[in-house]
Amino acid sequence: MVERRKPIKVNEAIERVMNYKRGGSVRFVSIEESYGHFLGEDLIADHHVPPFDRSPYDGFALRAKDTEEASRNSPLQFEVVGEIGAGSVFDGEVRHMQAVRIMTGAQIPAGCDAVVMLELVEELNEDGKSSILLKRSLTAGENISVAGEDTKKGDVLAQKGTYVNPGIVALLATFGYKQVPVSAKPKIGIIATGSELLDIDEPLKPGKIRNSNAFMVYSQIIRAGGEPIYFGQFSDDFDTCYEQVNDAFHQVDFLITTGGVSVGDFDYLPAIYEKIGATVLFNKVGMRPGSVTTVAEKNGKLLFGLSGNPSACYVGFELFTRPIIRNFLHSDHPVLKKEVAFLGTDFPKPNPFDRFVRGHLSYENGRLMATPVGLDKSNVVSSLGAANILILLPGGTRGYERGMEVSVILLEDQEGMKVQEFIQSDRNARRRQRHDG
Amino acid sequence: MVERRKPIKVNEAIERVMNYKRGGSVRFVSIEESYGHFLGEDLIADHHVPPFDRSPYDGFALRAKDTEEASRNSPLQFEVVGEIGAGSVFDGEVRHMQAVRIMTGAQIPAGCDAVVMLELVEELNEDGKSSILLKRSLTAGENISVAGEDTKKGDVLAQKGTYVNPGIVALLATFGYKQVPVSAKPKIGIIATGSELLDIDEPLKPGKIRNSNAFMVYSQIIRAGGEPIYFGQFSDDFDTCYEQVNDAFHQVDFLITTGGVSVGDFDYLPAIYEKIGATVLFNKVGMRPGSVTTVAEKNGKLLFGLSGNPSACYVGFELFTRPIIRNFLHSDHPVLKKEVAFLGTDFPKPNPFDRFVRGHLSYENGRLMATPVGLDKSNVVSSLGAANILILLPGGTRGYERGMEVSVILLEDQEGMKVQEFIQSDRNARRRQRHDG
Structure with a gap:
């Protein structure tokens, strides 16, 4: 029996996941360790800058x-x-x-x-x-940096949830934060499923592939601001897998599984969710790759069932898991930034589904150019290394031409976007396309 | 007596520094630790992908x-x-x-x-x-992922020096790199000078400011890929400072000092360089801020004398120290990427010098928009937190208007640029301006 699943829209899926957002705790690290963390509290000026009238020159x-x-x-x-x-x-x-x-x-x-x-x-x-x-006259105030001209005591200089870059570190030092309040990172478990998977150091065998998803997701979690915990690679045996998923689930803030979510005989995850008592938020999303991405929750804690397919796994993480992580870190811009770019090449494939194509963003005379990388078969991994964007190609078209406007999602950007801005940007894009077309 | 220094061009200064580039060693880390490192060797496919003809679907x-x-x-x-x-x-x-x-x-x-x-x-x-x-016919090869269609055995999938992002981690796992050869990070010493500096946790005193540069540079070093070592804050006393600089210099791959390079009575660094026996590559650069940036070398080892002014210190690091770090990490794109953007606001200040203005890069309908942040007084720190670009405003103009083309340097970009591309891009910009004007 093949289960017929009803796909929901990507934006709807993001909203369902974000219904279960929750902020984590705050802890302190030394200012030397603070780079790459996220502020746990607003950064506030404890004095005027400059603190007194001073000379900008000798x-x-x-x-x-x-x-x-x-x-x-x-x-x-x-x-x-x-x-x-x-x-x-x-x-x-x-x-x-x-x-x-x-x-x-x-x-x-x-x-x-x-x-x-x-x-x-x-x-x-x-x-x-x-x-x-x-040999010349001077006016009152000439070459004087006036107290408070840059910043007033009490000003909020960066909001909680902000990524700590070197400029933020300079502010922290200036305003006396020897110990910096940072957002505690969520512990995120990873379980890889699939009997076709070999360990990285195993020699290749017929019918088998090396397990790349677990380590890819491991580093995606770090990039997003989480703390990954790898529980290993589980067999497709139902009872073993259930025990292990259940155990892991209790040790983490969020749990990610890779593989085992397709509508296939060897895909146990749906049954495991049921046995755990988790409620499935969705198990099919109207997108390629990653249509079988499944998210479930139990007692407000989320399980992300990402596809075993590397690209689908990658995309599913960035769309659905990353915002939950950033929200845990107290950011109110938890979603990756979505912007307009121009397609750098023809993309002639007919396209019944909304597609997220891995691409490379480059710049041409001040314009953003988005070029798909590699063959973009959904099981291709080699193109992922060069990808710094996902190109969003809405379904229902007969292909795309070089120079057309597309939406792109910036994978390496640290500023992010509010969920509603992300969703609204699609509506704006559609409106623009209707006007153009 | 005031020493009259002869300024050199920014590009000339970068080239002088890069004459002393040298690659570091290679070490191994586990694949879990590899994210954020830089490949120490080319990443090579050890098998075809896919390794066998396989099904992309159930x-x-x-x-x-x-x-x-x-x-x-x-x-x-x-x-x-x-x-x-x-x-x-x-x-x-x-x-x-x-x-x-x-x-x-x-x-x-x-x-x-x-x-x-x-x-x-x-x-x-x-x-x-x-x-x-x-109910339909199939063609030979339909829905089959053919062995090697993505990647052939022996292909170089990423060059040494490449920043390890999650896509690269996926490749490393796929091709059996349980241990990953990464570039050893250069040890970079930091010494802050200036008797006006307070420790972060000291209360403010008349005439004094907290030491922010050391911690800012500390995190800039991490972002660039180096390993910072903070030697502390030294007084302006010449003999003490000489001993400490000389000691530190022998423990690191590169040494950074902040402050003490102006042409002032209390600025000892030039004399310390002389006593150490270091050759000064330049001590004045035709730019604002950061004109007093000084770089010296002894036995091929570089000393970076960055300004005590926070913005000048920041800019001097990104322009001169960062490329040396990336080169040590085996990157052949060691310089930050320079691109064209459109000025997002008027910038009416007359501008006798080449200026590097901290700015924020945003996107408007597929175009890069560069907007200066804060007041941009050279001693302002609060704007540094929002800055993700340096806007290059060439000297000799009467100000800039919104919408004008400018060059921007991308501070958070990991791809970088070759030194010659960076220098050439200015020539291209000047040529374009001449054509337009």
Whole structure:
């Protein structure tokens, strides 16, 4: 008996999965370890930037109003009454026709309201007395970085869930985060099923292939921000597989299985879900590859039944598992960014289904060009290495031509998108196509 | 006395640094650890993909020539003589009007040259004998994934130096790399100088700022593929600083200092280079920020003297240190990718120098839009968190308008570019501007 499954739309499937989103806990790591984590709390300025009026250059601080008459033909002479390095403070007040030598980053001395760059003055030394000759006038505030001009105390500089890149690290250091609150990574179990699978280091045998999905998904989990736990490769034996899935399920935040979800005699996962008592959210999605992708939940915990086919497994993970991981990390932009690009080549295949074709994004004179990589047979792995996008080719067309507008999903992007933006972008694309067509 | 330094062009500076490039060693990590590393050797297919002719679907394998007469009105009946799961092999040969039930991924039985999908046949069972009814003809090779159609044994699937992403991990698993040869990461020392610097957890004091550069560079090193070693924050005292720089220099592959390179009385680095016996490659670059970036070498080992100014430090690292790191990792595309984008906003500042403005890259209907972030004062840090590009604004103009073509450097891109492509792209841009103008 072949079960007839009713496919649902990709966007509907994403929404069903996201009904079970839940945020994880927050923990602290040292700032050195923080790169590549996700902020567990909003990053807040604990002081103004700059914290005080300071000099952006090496130069001389003085009073602008004293400089009004300075010109190339009649330079004015200022007495140098002190010298401050960055980190030092000038005691006392600078008075009429006086100047203080100041280094980049140092605090502007009391009384001063302008800085002239070192290169623009002539330094004199007469009888052990230092002075400078100034050949131009300055306006009040000239060459002064004013306290708070960049950032005010209390400003939110990055929201929780933000990927910690080097710029964020600089902010964390500036605002005193020696220990950084980061989102705890979800523990995500992986079980590979399929008696056709060999271990990586086994020699090839007739009818068998090496298990690549488990390790691919393992690294996809890391890229998405999760902590993978590989439970190994299980046989297609029902009872063994049930025990192992059930055990693993209790040790993780989410569980991924690869393989075993087709409508075939050797595909036990649907029966295992039933025996576990999990509710199937969907078991067929209107897309290629990955139509047999199945997601189930029990007590709010999700099981992702990804296809055993490498491309389908890859696509199913990025569409359905990745947003759940990013949400766990407190991001409100959990879905991969979807953008418009131009097809870099003809894609003549008739296309009854919505397809997610692995592609390579390149740039041509400021335009995004999307080119399918490899043969794009759904069981081909070699093209995955070069892929940095999924090209979305809606079904119901007779093929695509070079230069046509397509939607692409950016696989390496860290900013992401809100779920509703992702879904809305398809509607916008369809509307645009109707207008064009 | 103020030293007058002669600035050199950015591209010239990159070329001078790259004269001292050297590749590092290769080590092995488990495939689970390989994500985010860089291949130390070319990735080579150890077998055809697929390794044998196989079925891309669940269905029935049979001989195409037997199906010639099949049609909706006169379906043909085939005897089902066996059943093979993925990973099993059918013993014997399939003969005239026979079929074998076959699962996705299973090897095509001897004699067969086509597969019909499960959904397209009617299965019969009469007196314990299985058969199928076929309503259409098949062509030889239909629904068969042929051995080697994706990849031939011996093919180079990814070059050494390639960033290991999940697709590369899939390839590594498929081709038996349980242990993966990866490029050993260069050890890169960091020393922060400047008596104005506070530790992250110190309360703010008048005239002082917290040390953000060291931690920012620390994470930039990780992103670039290096292993950072932070030696701490040194005072501006010359002798102490010399000892510490000299000690650190012997423990690392490259050494970075932040601060202390301006032409100021408290900037000791130039004198320290001299005392170490290092040759200065350049100490002034015609760009803003980062004009005082200094690079020196001793016995082929490089010292990067980055500015104490956060933006200048950031830019100097990405332009000069990153390519050296990627080259150490065996990449032949060591420089960040430079592309054309359209300016997303007016940038009215007159611009005597080549500027590298931190910006955010977004996409508008398939076009790259580059928008400067924050105020872009060179000592502003808050904008760095949102920056994913550097916008290159060549000097000698009276400002830029929204929509103008600009070059952008992609900070998060892993593919990179060859040094000569990077340099050539500026020439192309200038040529284009001349044609337009």
